[in-house]
Amino acid sequence: MIEVTDARKRYGTVDALTGVSLSVPSGASLGLVGTNGAGKTTLFRLLVGHETPDAGTVRVADVDPTDGTRVRERVGYLPEDAGFQPALTGEEVLGYYADMRGVEAPRIDTLLSVVGLPEAGDRPVGGYSNGMNRRLGLAVALLGDPDVLLLDEPTAGLDPAGVDAFNRVVERVRDEREVTVVLSTHVLSEVEALCDRVAVLDDGTLRTVGTVEAVTRAAGDEVTVTARYGDADVLAAATESVRAALGDGAADSASDGGPDLAVGETTLEVAVAPDRATDALAAVVEADPESVSVDEPDLETAVRDAVAPGGERR
């Protein structure tokens, strides 16, 4: 549904995109993450045809986005700031955009219900909360029954309740209408909740792209259980106990793929494969620690590693 091949875009002396390639199949959902200025909005503008790439190709729904208006008939776009006129009511906003898209008016009521604004349609947009404004923007993006939904930081500036409400609507729309969704966000939990794929942009360069599961796994495939014990004697006993519980594979190095034990002054770190995490936790707890923590590989670590591998910011 979306194919971007070696897309490059430069503004003056600034490289906004430096050869980005990615693919989003029909019905899939891609989370685009990266810092401010990473190139997310530029990529969106290429996808909706507002910009032409300096090099490379972009195809959305089998159409070159800069080829006339065809792509805009099939794409619903919610920019970072929709800038609705505060004096207009929600119904009027939708009505005018429906006129501009050539969409029948009866869909407006349905759309307001879909985005959870059935009672607010006759109120001026100036009185809407940020969350309501964003959901109205989503309704505008849905007006043409799009095949592709492009959402540029749709929950930026929303409170947690607003984020939840917005994301529930996106989830429902994605599942019921089978649209291809691309959303940019700084909130990785949104990507985990809404997207099956993730792409990490940094300084205009695509650092990694793939399924959320694969990208997360790339951050490391070990779970680390860390326990703190009362004194060195207890720690020594706990270490022996854990080593015995996890079997002969437990060693001071994980190079063989088995459990890895790191012993500090009063702490014991056990790194194991995810399928042995429960065993490791049980063994550590059995030795009566003062405190225990568990670190699992997550998307945040994966994104951090993708942007700054080895902990160094490039």
Place this chain on the structure above:
Amino acid sequence: MSGGGRDPSEAGDADRDAADARPDGGAAAHAATTATETRSAGRARQVLGVARREYRVLSRARWTHGLALLFGAFSLSVVGLTGTATGPTSVGALLVTLAELSVYLVPLAALALGYGTVVGADERGTLELLMSVPLGRTELLVGKYLGRAATLAVGTALGLGAGAVAVLVRFGPAVLPAYLHYLLTAAVVGAAFLALGVCISAAASEKARALGGALLAWVLFVLVYDLAALGVVVALDPPGWVLSALVVGNPADVLRLVVLSLVPTSGGGVGAVLATTAVSTPALVAGLGLWVVAPLAVGGRLLARRA
């Protein structure tokens, strides 16, 4: 049907003959034509949708009221002063006075309404979403222009219409056609300057720059142009067609010329030169039409580049 044109029935027969010669009897061509017409009608509805939205937004912002009040106060003041010691002394003088002052006011109001069309929407964040609708950039700009032109036309008609009522009461119905002629011309000239303002708006990167461009355009067309034109006339004594071109080259002068053609008096200076200039009504209409179309065409290009 005027001479030289084909009779519609003949044209229909010829088209049918051509269609019958095709393997499908012309069904495919007919279907393609119908699809094109449907698409064009759809696009026209979409452009009008943009215009309706623009008009409604401006109405809510009370632009129509403001323009009506401005033009109403202006026309009523001039009509009210007619016959007083310092005011115009006759109906002809009234119209000339209205035209001379309108030459300043109408372009200023139109440029003020136009300069924020694109750059203002860009700064508010509206433009990005507007450009995501399936319309060409020029079509989008034309829609926005039409909405603003309607606002300007309604404001002008209401404001100067108040003057028309005053003229009717004070001078009787005989003067009304000339006044309405002036009113209509003022509205069309306003539409031309509005198109220029919209074009400036599409070119500007910031609203403040667009305002500067609009004011510069006003100074050029309302003040500098006539001085330059007068200089050309005095220095070169150009042929009539150059004078005509000079008039059509400035919509403000079209307004002057039209009003001067309605009354026997002209005054001096540029007015006297204009009074001796004969430009046909179709040429004036074509000139004003070009003043609407050309800035919008350029503006559409600029909007595409801006995107």
